[in-house]
Amino acid sequence: MTRKNPKVEEADESGIEVSGHPKTWAAGVPGVYHSMQPALKHMGVGRTGKTLLALNQKDGFDCMSCAWPDPGHRKTFEFCENGAKAVTWEATPVVIGSGFWAEHPVSELRERSEYWLGMQGRLTEPVYKPAGEDHYRPVSWEQAFTIAADRLKGLASPDQATFYTSGRTSNEAAFLYQLFVRAYGTNNLPDCSNMCHESSGWAMGQTIGIGKATISYDDFAKADLIIIMGQNPGTNHPRMLTALEEAKEAGASIVAVNPLPEAGLMRYKNPQTVKGIIGRGTNLADQFMQVRIGGDMALLQAVSKRVLDAEAAAPGTVLDRAFLEEHCEGLEDLKAHLAGLDEAAVLEATGLRVEEIDELADRYLRADKVIITWAMGITQHKKGVATIKEIINLLLLRGNIGKPGAGASPIRGHSNVQGDRTMGIWEQMPPAFLDSLGKEFSFDPPREHGVDAVETVRQMRDGGIRVFVGLGGNFVGAISDTHAAFAAMENTELSVQISTKLNRSHTVTGAEALILPTLGRTEIDLQETGPQFVSVEDTVCAVHASHGTVDPVAPGLLSEVAIVSRLARHVLADSVHADWAGFEKDYDLVREHISHVVAGCEDYNRKIRQDGGFVMPNGPRDSRTFNTPTGKAMLTVNELEHVERPAGTLILQSMRSHDQFNTTIYGHNDRYRGIRKGRDVVFVSPEDLAELGLADGQHVDVHGVYADNVERVLRNFRLVSYPTARGCAAAYYPEANVLVPLDSVAEGSQTPVSKAVIVRLERVMAFVEEPTAAG
Ligand SMILES: Nc1nc2c(c(=O)[nH]1)N[C@H]1C(S)=C(S)[C@@H](COP(=O)(O)OP(=O)(O)OC[C@H]3O[C@@H](n4cnc5c(=O)[nH]c(N)nc54)[C@H](O)[C@@H]3O)O[C@H]1N2
Numbered sequence: 001m002t003r004k005n006p007k008v009e010e011a012d013e014s015g016i017e018v019s020g021h022p023k024t025w026a027a028g029v030p031g032v033y034h035s036m037q038p039a040l041k042h043m044g045v046g047r048t049g050k051t052l053l054a055l056n057q058k059d060g061f062d063c064m065s066c067a068w069p070d071p072g073h074r075k076t077f078e079f080c081e082n083g084a085k086a087v088t089w090e091a092t093p094v095v096i097g098s099g100f101w102a103e104h105p106v107s108e109l110r111e112r113s114e115y116w117l118g119m120q121g122r123l124t125e126p127v128y129k130p131a132g133e134d135h136y137r138p139v140s141w142e143q144a145f146t147i148a149a150d151r152l153k154g155l156a157s158p159d160q161a162t163f164y165t166s167g168r169t170s171n172e173a174a175f176l177y178q179l180f181v182r183a184y185g186t187n188n189l190p191d192c193s194n195m196c197h198e199s200s201g202w203a204m205g206q207t208i209g210i211g212k213a214t215i216s217y218d219d220f221a222k223a224d225l226i227i228i229m230g231q232n233p234g235t236n237h238p239r240m241l242t243a244l245e246e247a248k249e250a251g252a253s254i255v256a257v258n259p260l261p262e263a264g265l266m267r268y269k270n271p272q273t274v275k276g277i278i279g280r281g282t283n284l285a286d287q288f289m290q291v292r293i294g295g296d297m298a299l300l301q302a303v304s305k306r307v308l309d310a311e312a313a314a315p316g317t318v319l320d321r322a323f324l325e326e327h328c329e330g331l332e333d334l335k336a337h338l339a340g341l342d343e344a345a346v347l348e349a350t351g352l353r354v355e356e357i358d359e360l361a362d363r364y365l366r367a368d369k370v371i372i373t374w375a376m377g378i379t380q381h382k383k384g385v386a387t388i389k390e391i392i393n394l395l396l397l398r399g400n401i402g403k404p405g406a407g408a409s410p411i412r413g414h415s416n417v418q419g420d421r422t423m424g425i426w427e428q429m430p431p432a433f434l435d436s437l438g439k440e441f442s443f444d445p446p447r448e449h450g451v452d453a454v455e456t457v458r459q460m461r462d463g464g465i466r467v468f469v470g471l472g473g474n475f476v477g478a479i480s481d482t483h484a485a486f487a488a489m490e491n492t493e494l495s496v497q498i499s500t501k502l503n504r505s506h507t508v509t510g511a512e513a514l515i516l517p518t519l520g521r522t523e524i525d526l527q528e529t530g531p532q533f534v535s536v537e538d539t540v541c542a543v544h545a546s547h548g549t550v551d552p553v554a555p556g557l558l559s560e561v562a563i564v565s566r567l568a569r570h571v572l573a574d575s576v577h578a579d580w581a582g583f584e585k586d587y588d589l590v591r592e593h594i595s596h597v598v599a600g601c602e603d604y605n606r607k608i609r610q611d612g613g614f615v616m617p618n619g620p621r622d623s624r625t626f627n628t629p630t631g632k633a634m635l636t637v638n639e640l641e642h643v644e645r646p647a648g649t650l651i652l653q654s655m656r657s658h659d660q661f662n663t664t665i666y667g668h669n670d671r672y673r674g675i676r677k678g679r680d681v682v683f684v685s686p687e688d689l690a691e692l693g694l695a696d697g698q699h700v701d702v703h704g705v706y707a708d709n710v711e712r713v714l715r716n717f718r719l720v721s722y723p724t725a726r727g728c729a730a731a732y733y734p735e736a737n738v739l740v741p742l743d744s745v746a747e748g749s750q751t752p753v754s755k756a757v758i759v760r761l762e763r764v765m766a767f768v769e770e771p772t773a774a775g
């Protein structure tokens, strides 16, 4: 039974409750308890059982909350609290009924919070907003495809359209989407990865020839040392804590590098074991390094320098000489460069003590097998690419790539963001891929690079891009410089969003707008030849099938594969040799093409049906082969630079609370950081508060400080005294996006610098304790 148009209260940000200190442990019994509650409440026992018990099981569906891999030995409850929230949010039987659109003008929806929008329930029918009107109205699928195809065909050049993808999209839908877009005539395929791990792809591509993790799941339990940098697994990859606990039990030590003492990094109570339920849990991090925001590059250089110094003191005993000679280039240049490292600059950049850095170097030297993992705290920086290159340098020095228990491991975000890239979702796919795509479908794919996410906003703003199509995601909600992004989107002629639920990008639109509702991953995807499954790739390159298990929330929903195929048919007719009508009936036909086009996916239909799927080939991991111009792994020289902070300012990072998935807000608590009933907070250390003459509980306007003098400000945020690194601050994403200038991007990858915004806090004296508009 579905329920329509529920009444949802906006949060009252004036009622924020702060406990004042971070939790020191994560998960445990409250984890399981918290996971089940929303599911039972929103879906009832039946739907809860059919979803949560199928989550990450071999014949069930892949969790959409993150790209963490499944262990070979799965448990009955192979999910975490936040996975359960993601499933509940999607599989909820609450739907948006037809009456909703007449009741709520777009101008009103625009003022609503992301929380309110998401809580309205699942989208169930295509809707269209004509130019000049303030309401969406239901239309038939045929009308919707005709409108979209007319506008796309009417553009002077295919490059006037852009086709965004968010990382939940399946391999099958992603493959068809990029085929459609390239057959239409453009490489304008920006994706969420541009805002996420793009820096990892760049740095790793240039140094080791592949932009993916060089480890597999089992390597964690074989490692001697695991260094976790710029990542908050307790909230964002909770099942990683189990792998870390197993690694510890097998003897590994763990170092966490983070400006915040994040709960999961400190201690973990495993909800799957008796010890976890009744005991103190496992102390995870053996060393916590409270680095200043943006200080990682300096830290890594300092550790590499200590490694080289140790080798100089006892030649032949420290470096992996055989590996370096056979497989690497650039050692002498790196040595020369690091010899001149300014240790005072390192201490300034990192905010750490010499002994702490020495301790990490010592741990690194004592370990034979080292894994370094990282996420947004590393990638979303101006020097993100260079910092990741320093991770690679450090690993290469002692041969920590391409041997068991060791490697470089970017921990991906969206559950299939890695697979989407493998399938060709990238504005710069290499010629070999384009050649084989063109050959398979008898056409000549465009060769010129397309636009990425930031460039999409620029070109929409400047009028070059006239049509925006989004396969999932919440583009204007997720990208930097919110107001600039809104204005850019509103400058287009048509925006089309293929979505499961309502979000900001449905309320800030082109002159005309379409919403095309789609099936989620939890749902049974029944087509003419029977129920279909899709496939996904996790952060360690394992590819496997995902089968929906609950009935679709509404009868008229189309799958992503069906929507893309039908849109392609309407736009392209039969201009490429592709059986668009056949694809949606039988996804095996799509996979057959994937077999021929995507390297590593040969014989896809067979391999995907193997127990547990298969693992993509990976040169560095499998055979220490490096697909670089020289065929060797590159040690690189990167000029040290750290984030400058003018007097009176702080460096602010934007991060996720425990109650959100990216722009989706499940609730207003951040349990592990002791925040309840609100999100408009800014975390600052007690010492900095004192220095700035401010105090916990006061309200401030947070001003971005940039040379372009555009006013970027978050109003009326509550100060929270919190043990973050000195000189640093933190606020939640997506709210903090307003502070990040569009042109503030990582060098090379163009990833918005979401983790280092220079801000000035201005006390709001006359804060009136009443609800702010729409939270
Ligand atoms: N429940 C849940 N799961 C998710 C998501 C979600 O929103 N909710 N999002 C998914 C996605 S798309 C992604 S990309 C991942 C994101 O996973 P994370 O990268 O863990 O996400 P963030 O909340 O951005 O956390 C960044 C972490 O880096 C630290 N940090 C910030 N700046 C620096 C720095 O300069 N140096 C260092 N060393 N650390 C720093 C922060 O304190 C924080 O712990 O999670 C995925 N999984």
Ligand SMILES: Nc1nc2c(c(=O)[nH]1)N[C@H]1C(S)=C(S)[C@@H](COP(=O)(O)OP(=O)(O)OC[C@H]3O[C@@H](n4cnc5c(=O)[nH]c(N)nc54)[C@H](O)[C@@H]3O)O[C@H]1N2
Pocket: 166, 167, 168, 169, 192, 193, 195, 196, 197, 376, 380, 413, 414, 471, 472, 473, 474, 475, 478, 479, 480, 498, 499, 500, 501, 502, 503, 518, 519, 520, 521, 560, 654, 655, 656, 661, 662, 663, 664, 733, 734, 736, 737, 740, 754
């Ligand atoms: N300031 C700041 N900005 C950031 C970040 C940050 O840390 N700080 N992080 C960045 C990162 S890492 C990322 S990945 C991006 C995220 O950017 P996006 O991926 O664009 O954003 P999401 O919030 O994940 O998208 C959520 C929407 O996806 C739709 N959706 C959910 N499931 C499905 C599905 O199965 N199919 C389809 N078609 N639609 C679905 C729903 O409508 C939902 O509202 O944001 C980036 N922006």
Ligand SMILES: [Mo]
Pocket: 192, 195, 196, 197, 412, 413, 414
């Ligand atoms: Mo991400």
